[in-house]
Structure formats: C-alpha cells, structure tokens
Amino acid sequence: MVDGVLPRAERRRRTEARILEAARALFADVGFERATIRGIAKAAEVDPALVMQYFGSKQELFQQAVRVTLVADGELGAEEVVENVLGTLNVKLGELPQSSLAMMRSMLTHPEAAASAREVLGKQVERLAETLPGEDARLRAALITLVMLGVTVGHQLLEMEELAGVPQEEIARVLRPSLRALAGQEVS
Amino acid sequence: MVDGVLPRAERRRRTEARILEAARALFADVGFERATIRGIAKAAEVDPALVMQYFGSKQELFQQAVRVTLVADGELGAEEVVENVLGTLNVKLGELPQSSLAMMRSMLTHPEAAASAREVLGKQVERLAETLPGEDARLRAALITLVMLGVTVGHQLLEMEELAGVPQEEIARVLRPSLRALAGQEVS
DNA sequence: GTCTATAATTAGATAGAC
DNA sequence: GTCTATCTAATTATAGAC
Numbered sequence: 001m002v003d004g005v006l007p008r009a010e011r012r013r014r015t016e017a018r019i020l021e022a023a024r025a026l027f028a029d030v031g032f033e034r035a036t037i038r039g040i041a042k043a044a045e046v047d048p049a050l051v052m053q054y055f056g057s058k059q060e061l062f063q064q065a066v067r068v069t070l071v072a073d074g075e076l077g078a079e080e081v082v083e084n085v086l087g088t089l090n091v092k093l094g095e096l097p098q099s100s101l102a103m104m105r106s107m108l109t110h111p112e113a114a115a116s117a118r119e120v121l122g123k124q125v126e127r128l129a130e131t132l133p134g135e136d137a138r139l140r141a142a143l144i145t146l147v148m149l150g151v152t153v154g155h156q157l158l159e160m161e162e163l164a165g166v167p168q169e170e171i172a173r174v175l176r177p178s179l180r181a182l183a184g185q186e187v188s
Numbered sequence: 189m190v191d192g193v194l195p196r197a198e199r200r201r202r203t204e205a206r207i208l209e210a211a212r213a214l215f216a217d218v219g220f221e222r223a224t225i226r227g228i229a230k231a232a233e234v235d236p237a238l239v240m241q242y243f244g245s246k247q248e249l250f251q252q253a254v255r256v257t258l259v260a261d262g263e264l265g266a267e268e269v270v271e272n273v274l275g276t277l278n279v280k281l282g283e284l285p286q287s288s289l290a291m292m293r294s295m296l297t298h299p300e301a302a303a304s305a306r307e308v309l310g311k312q313v314e315r316l317a318e319t320l321p322g323e324d325a326r327l328r329a330a331l332i333t334l335v336m337l338g339v340t341v342g343h344q345l346l347e348m349e350e351l352a353g354v355p356q357e358e359i360a361r362v363l364r365p366s367l368r369a370l371a372g373q374e375v376s
Numbered sequence: 377g378t379c380t381a382t383a384a385t386t387a388g389a390t391a392g393a394c
Numbered sequence: 395g396t397c398t399a400t401c402t403a404a405t406t407a408t409a410g411a412c
Contacts, residue, residue: 036386057388058387109293114346139359142351146339147338151331157296158296170324171331174331175331179366180369241377246407
C-alpha cells in the first residue's frame with residue numbers, strides 16, 4: 001500500500017500473467033514435452049522456482065495456459081447459420097490466440113491436450129449440427145470442423161509454404177464453395 | 189549356414205524388421221518424445237541395447253521408421269485426374285500405414301517429423317496442382333491436401349467420436365462434392 | 377554378438393537460506 | 395516472498411563382461 005509501489009497482490013497478479021503469456025508462447029512453439037519450466041521462466045524473466053510456486057506443476061501450468069481456449073472458442077462461431085463458419089475463417093487464418101495454438105500444437109502427443117481438443121471440436125460440431133439440415137447433420141458438421149482444422153494446422157502449425165503469403169480473403173474465397181457443399185447447400 | 193538354423197544375416201534382418209515394426213507402432217501411438225527405446229525394445233522382445241546397436245540413436249530409428257512413408261505416399265495419388273484424390277479417401281480413412289501415422293503423430297512437435305510432413309504434403313500438392321485448371325491451382329491443391337489431412341487427423345489420430353463408427357464410403361460420399369468444388373469443378 | 381551395468385544428461389520438483 | 399542449491403527420477407547412450 002506504499003505510494004509509488006504496486007500492492008503485492010497486484011504485483012503477483014502481473015507476474016503470473018507474464019508467466020502465463022510466456023508459457024503459452026513456448027507451448028505453442030514447441031509443444032508440451034519440449035517446453036521446459038526453465039525455458040518458460042527465462043522467457044518470463046522470473047526464477048524457475050517461482051513458476052512452480054505459483055502453478056504447482058508443469059501440468060497445471062499447461063492447463064491454465066490453454067484453459068482460456070474453451071471459453072474463447074465457445075464464443076467464436078456462435079450464431080445460427082452456416083455463413084458464420086465462413087466468418088471464422090478470418091480468425092482461424094489470421095492470428096489465432098496463443099492459447100488455441102498451444103492446445104493444437106500438443107493435441108497429437110499430449111493426452112490432456114488431446115482431450116481438450118476433442119472437447120472443443122466436439123462442441124463446435126454440436127453447435128454446427130443443430131443448424132444443418134438432413135439426416136447426416138452431425139457427420140457434415142464434423143467434416144466441416146475438420147476441414148477448418150486441417151487448413152489451420154497446415155497454415156499456422158506446419159507453416160506450409162503454399163499458404164504462406166496467401167491473403168486470408170483468397171483462402172476464404174476458394175474454400176467457400178467447398179464448405180457450402182459440405183453444409184448441404186447445392187448451389188452457391 | 190548350419191542346417192535348421194537361419195543364417196545370422198537373415199536372423200539379424202528379421203530382428204531389425206521386428207524392431208522397426210514395434211518402433212512404428214509406438215511412435216504412431218504416443219509420438220517421438222513419449223516413445224522410449226526401452227518401450228520399443230520390450231515390444232519387440234529384444235534388449236534395449238540391441239536397438240541402439242542396430243540403429244545408433246533414437247533419432248535414426250525414427251527416421252528409418254518413417255522413411256517408407258515417402259515412397260508409399262508417393263505412389264498413392266499417382267495419376268492425372270481429380271477422381272484419384274477421392275480414391276485415396278479409402279486408403280486415408282481405412283488403415284493408413286503405420287509409418288504414415290507415426291510421422292503424422294509427431295509432425296506438430298518433432299522438427300524432423302515436421303520437415304518430413306512438409307515434404308510429403310508438398311509433393312502431394314505439386315502433383316495435384318499439375319492436374320488442376322486455373323490460376324490458383326497450387327492454392328486449390330494445397331487446400332485439397334489439407335482437407336484430407338484434417339479428416340485423417342480427426343479420424344485416425346484424435347479419434348473423434350463423430351467419425352468413429354462411420355463407414356468410409358459414407359464419409360467419402362459426403363466429402364466428394366466438397367472436394368469437387370475445391371478442384372474447380374462447378375457441378376457434380 | 378548379446379546384454380549387464382553404468383555413465384551422462386536433463387528434466388520436474390523440493391527444501392531451506394536470506 | 396524469492397531464489398540458491400539440491401534431490402529424484404527417467405532417459406539416451408556407452409563400455410565392457412561373457
């Protein structure tokens with residue numbers, strides 16, 4: 001409470017936030033296994049022991065780092081019509097939040113991240129399926145979701161050169177008829 | 189050369205093959221980092237030291253285990269027309285070779301696997317691009333490839349429940365018009 | 377040639393000084 | 395409260411016995 005100095009609670013909050021930010025970046029870059037507490041601490045400019053003090057374990061730190069994803073992605077698509085999926089193209093192809101990237105980076109090799117990914121994708125599928133017509137709505141919803149996943153993985157994580165310089169609008173344009181077809185609409 | 193006993197060269201060849209098979213299975217299951225030499229040796233019923241003796245390092249073992257992928261996938265799509273991509277659906281959705289799964293499992297977290305994935309996918313894109321019409325053939329080819337990647341990842345690696353019991357033909361049927369659209373064909 | 381025993385490295389986690 | 399120093403465990407990799 002001394003003037004000119006931050007309250008200790010506030011100071012701690014900011015330090016935690018800085019650690020989380022560094023953790024997300026490193027997890028997103030190299031995945032859970034290759035990201036080390038020491039590396040995260042160094043990037044956040046804090047002592048490695050402090051990271052453990054605050055978050056208890058590497059596992060819990062990872063959970064905290066990717067947790068936001070669930071909420072954020074839950075708000076993404078949102079509404080009722082298929083055009084919204086196309087709308088998310090911009091987000092998916094642009095700057096996806098670090099927490100999402102962190103989760104995706106590890107989803108094939110870290111059980112916790114895999115479970116998280118299944119949950120997020122599953123919710124997306126559910127939401128889509130409600131708005132799609134036909135018997136096979138769920139299958140179509142799943143495939144739409146996986147198309148987006150594939151494009152995102154190729155672009156953001158594998159960084160394929162074929163998509164490197166291409167503007168989002170161009171990708172969205174080429175992809176649109178394809179998604180419309182999956183949504184069960186015959187014509188454009 | 190003694191009767192009734194395999195020649196030592198042949199015996200060694202078989203042991204190597206058994207190790208490679210076990211390595212592919214484990215790499216495909218849990219990825220490069222979580223797969224251990226000990227675990228692979230145990231699955232192959234050999235001594236861990238023998239694995240090192242034969243392959244030199246975990247890294248080289250991994251390379252050998254996924255190398256076949258390049259050739260196998262190179263033969264996959266093959267010919268000239270777009271229908272061939274649809275034809276690969278059966279392969280991709282059915283039993284993909286273990287070596288391919290091993291590579292895909294680690295492609296987001298292991299640099300070597302990532303490079304391998306980019307190479308394989310890049311060749312696929314190249315081959316497709318030659319057969320597609322239009323200015324944006326390469327972009328379309330890349331997106332087609334990523335669609336297949338997304339579906340494969342969701343089905344084989346994430347094992348999403350929405351695709352679990354669905355027969356390949358059903359998935360192919362729903363996916364077909366979407367891929368046709370990406371290929372630049374207006375109608376079915 | 378095969379394997380036992382161990383070296384060497386690196387990680388996550390902890391205890392205690394200040 | 396923060397960090398130094400250390401512990402413990404697991405791994406790859408190696409050297410040498412048999």
